[in-house]
Amino acid sequence: MPEEVTSLEPPAKPFNEEMLIQRIRNGEHDLFYELIRPYERRVYSAAFAILRNEADAEDVAQEAMLKAFKHIRQFRAEARFSTWLTQITINEARMWRRKEHANIMESIVDRQDEEGNYTPRDFADWREIPLETLERKEVRQKLAEALASLGEKYRETFVLRDMQHLSIEETAKALGISTASVKTRLLRARLMLRDLLAPGFGGSWSSKLFLAKGTKPW
Amino acid sequence: MVVSCEEVWREISNYLEGEVDASLRAAMEDHLRGCKHCTAVLDGTRNVVQLYGDERMFEVPLGFSNRLHRRLEENMPGNRRSLLGWTVAAAAALLVAGSFEVARSSVFSRPELRSEHAQPGAGVPPDMLVIVSGDGKLFHAAGCPFIHDKAHIQTIRAREALRQGYAPCVRCMKKVSERLISACVDSNRQAFDREDQCVKSRRSYFELGVEGGLKVVGDIACTSYPELELEERRRVLVLLHVVVVLHAVVLLRLFLGLLVLLHFVFLHAIALFHSVVLFHAVLLHGIARLCKSRKRHCQKTHCHQPANHLVHELLSYSRSN
Numbered sequence: 001m002p003e004e005v006t007s008l009e010p011p012a013k014p015f016n017e018e019m020l021i022q023r024i025r026n027g028e029h030d031l032f033y034e035l036i037r038p039y040e041r042r043v044y045s046a047a048f049a050i051l052r053n054e055a056d057a058e059d060v061a062q063e064a065m066l067k068a069f070k071h072i073r074q075f076r077a078e079a080r081f082s083t084w085l086t087q088i089t090i091n092e093a094r095m096w097r098r099k100e101h102a103n104i105m106e107s108i109v110d111r112q113d114e115e116g117n118y119t120p121r122d123f124a125d126w127r128e129i130p131l132e133t134l135e136r137k138e139v140r141q142k143l144a145e146a147l148a149s150l151g152e153k154y155r156e157t158f159v160l161r162d163m164q165h166l167s168i169e170e171t172a173k174a175l176g177i178s179t180a181s182v183k184t185r186l187l188r189a190r191l192m193l194r195d196l197l198a199p200g201f202g203g204s205w206s207s208k209l210f211l212a213k214g215t216k217p218w
Numbered sequence: 219m220v221v222s223c224e225e226v227w228r229e230i231s232n233y234l235e236g237e238v239d240a241s242l243r244a245a246m247e248d249h250l251r252g253c254k255h256c257t258a259v260l261d262g263t264r265n266v267v268q269l270y271g272d273e274r275m276f277e278v279p280l281g282f283s284n285r286l287h288r289r290l291e292e293n294m295p296g297n298r299r300s301l302l303g304w305t306v307a308a309a310a311a312l313l314v315a316g317s318f319e320v321a322r323s324s325v326f327s328r329p330e331l332r333s334e335h336a337q338p339g340a341g342v343p344p345d346m347l348v349i350v351s352g353d354g355k356l357f358h359a360a361g362c363p364f365i366h367d368k369a370h371i372q373t374i375r376a377r378e379a380l381r382q383g384y385a386p387c388v389r390c391m392k393k394v395s396e397r398l399i400s401a402c403v404d405s406n407r408q409a410f411d412r413e414d415q416c417v418k419s420r421r422s423y424f425e426l427g428v429e430g431g432l433k434v435v436g437d438i439a440c441t442s443y444p445e446l447e448l449e450e451r452r453r454v455l456v457l458l459h460v461v462v463v464l465h466a467v468v469l470l471r472l473f474l475g476l477l478v479l480l481h482f483v484f485l486h487a488i489a490l491f492h493s494v495v496l497f498h499a500v501l502l503h504g505i506a507r508l509c510k511s512r513k514r515h516c517q518k519t520h521c522h523q524p525a526n527h528l529v530h531e532l533l534s535y536s537r538s539n
Contacts, residue, residue, distance in 0.1 A: 029294050033287060040283055045276035054279055062289045069290060120227060120259045140277070143269060162270050168235070187231035193270070194262040
């Protein structure tokens with residue numbers, strides 16, 4: 001029977017984070033590098049998941065870190081630093097996209113209703129997915145492409161919950177939506193990604209078109 | 219409780235989160251045991267969660283970290299200084315350096331050197347044991363092959379030797395001071411390497427190199443007046459403060475003087491302006507009156523000739539008297 005999913009557990013919090021933050025507030029600015037080191041990758045990936053562009057993601061990640069440094073005094077200890085940082089990154093990325101006038105297609109995709117039930121389209125069995133496949137660049141690329149093809153609100157929710165490992169409540173807070181919406185979007189995002197990836201993991205990574213939105217290679 | 223495939227799909231995400239109640243969970247597990255499709259969906263969804271949740275999913279671009287740190291450094295307070303800040307800092311540094319030089323050159327009489335050609339020792343640690351010979355002019359490190367008159371040598375501290383007017387032997391003391399300085403550099407380098415590894419391992423080598431270098435320079439600067447004793451250093455410090463305060467007072471006085479001067483110039487200008495304006499006003503008023511009264515007839519003579527009113531008034535006044 002299905003065993004416990006361990007990857008949903010949030011990563012352990014560094015024990016001296018509060019101390020570091022306190023010392024940075026007291027003027028030891030150099031310690032900020034220490035503070036953000038564990039989160040560099042997360043901030044970048046959050047920005048990338050929203051913007052889907054390496055250069056933009058890097059700029060936004062830098063902006064977000066800078067903003068976090070400038071507003072470190074406003075950070076409240078009751079929230080996790082990683083959540084706070086992710087929230088700043090999401091806001092920065094959204095502002096960036098607004099500034100850059102993202103394509104209109106995106107917003108049309110976003111208007112899909114989330115009320116209707118999503119029906120899985122593919123029932124291929126792909127039980128055997130070792131995580132080592134992530135070492136292969138083309139696998140990572142296919143995963144990234146599948147994620148990029150999701151509608152924005154699904155992508156954001158999925159990234160925060162399943163990639164940044166925020167809790168449902170933290171995701172809801174970061175996106176400014178209800179926890180019920182987070183759950184609905186999360187369900188749909190997960191099922192859609194599964195549908196998009198199933199054929200590849202069924203054995204045909206060589207197929208070029210299988211990830212194009214709404215098309216199937218058969 | 220029996221659940222349909224659609225219900226299982228609807229709850230599959232919550233099931234993975236562990237957020238379904240016990241009865242629904244049991245019903246779903248019951249359903250999953252018999253439904254191949256739903257099991258495939260569950261396995262696939264769990265795989266999606268696991269794959270995307272892995273750290274390796276996103277690679278940061280090459281050099282991301284360095285560029286981030288550079289960007290942060292450019293924007294951290296303390297790295298930016300205003301022109302005024304730099305000017306003040308430079309002025310203060312000049313003042314301090316100047317005062318120190320003044321203090322060194324004028325207040326403390328240098329011990330008279332035994333050799334008029336030698337340079338007084340600097341950079342020699344005051345507590346180091348050195349060797350002098352009775353009538354020699356130089357002091358040496360132990361084992362120096364250039365010690366004359368070895369019959370009358372005595373071992374004293376470098377501070378004492380300097381006070382008695384001995385100059386350092388260029389052959390051995392140079393080596394000693396070089397060794398000391400390189401030891402100082404080495405220890406600093408080691409400390410900085412340790413620091414590099416633990417605290418600032420993310421910062422680039424070049425920046426640390428500059429910092430380490432500055433630290434070394436700072437240490438050398440601290441030991442560059444070793445011949446002054448504690449008491450003398452204190453006196454230097456007091457003198458330094460006096461000089462700084464005097465400078466401040468003189469600057470303040472100059473500033474006030476400038477203010478007063480400006481004030482006077484300004485007042486003069488205003489006074490001049492007022493007198494000119496007044497003069498012109500009086501003049502214009504007189505002219506206007508003159509012009510006006512010319513058009514009138516003289517009331518005194520009743521003649522119908524236009525007359526200068528002022529002249530008439532003057533005349534009548536002089537007549538009445």
